[in-house]
């Protein structure tokens with residue numbers, strides 16, 4: 001698949017389409033499979049992902065690109081077709097997670113630094129040859145007592161910027177993902193404050209690293225209260241605060257912003273995106289790059305049984321369509337109920 005960095009970055013987030021984050025590492029996919037009583041074998045992981053990538057309507061009409069894991073980008077379908085070719089045949093763009101995970105940061109108790117820069121240039125060249133046209137690197141920032149610290153935010157922002165520079169040098173669009181977790185007991189305003197701090201630092205480091213903003217995609221968290229906060233927020237408050245934070249931090253040269261779902265329920269993730277689009281006046285395309293919020297339902301419907309493939313695909317199509325409608329500002333709870341029936 002040819003195309004310049006700018007064209008690919010634009011296409012990833014345009015027209016209501018969004019990204020499927022299917023890049024669970026082996027330990028994460030094992031957790032997901034444990035929850036549905038499926039053993040995490042090479043064959044089961046292939047069958048599950050093949051089911052998703054062969055879902056015609058979802059892949060052709062709603063999913064602009066798929067983030068893959070190292071195993072999956074090298075894996076073939078049961079009939080021998082590379083999984084990457086299934087994605088391309090649907091007109092969707094294959095991408096690859098290239099970070100090697102968030103590891104405890106020495107000297108910073110409770111904080112992590114994402115690793116994977118060593119040898120990255122060579123790996124990107126190989127992934128390009130395998131078909132990847134974009135990549136993803138996730139930095140993880142937790143909110144807690146005394147954290148995050150500036151030392152950790154800076155180290156993670158610099159790593160994101162160095163990763164993005166290597167991607168662009170290899171003609172691969174970098175998805176820059178600084179995730180502020182929603183696991184704590186903090187309120188929504190603390191999430192706003194930390195996310196603003198992180199995004200300001202990330203864009204400063206992207207500038208120092210000479211990143212072409214037109215050729216990248218941002219994958220941020222939404223501004224939400226921590227899951228353990230006694231004070232939860234309305235859909236309107238989440239939408240208004242997220243858009244305000246992004247407008248204050250993200251230059252309009254960035255063509256697209258694709259949110260992570262971060263542990264929100266499927267419907268919350270959809271409703272929040274829809275409400276943001278309905279606010280209007282946005283300088284970038286906003287869309288989804290969900291992992292859990294796109295896959296939890298099809299995983300459950302499939303449950304590892306070949307006879308459930310059609311049911312898994314129907315549920316995946318529904319979720320992808322709901323998020324596509326949300327990215328166009330055309331979703332409603334009524335549409336959600338009517339079309340699920």
Ligand code: 5MM
Pocket residue numbers: 021022023024025026027028029067101138179260261262263289290291292293
């Ligand atoms: C699909 O989950 C991705 C992989 O996570 P691990 O490297 O920890 O296995 C994850 O990076 C994902 O792309 C984003 O966090 C968004 O996923 P959610 O589930 O938050 O939408």
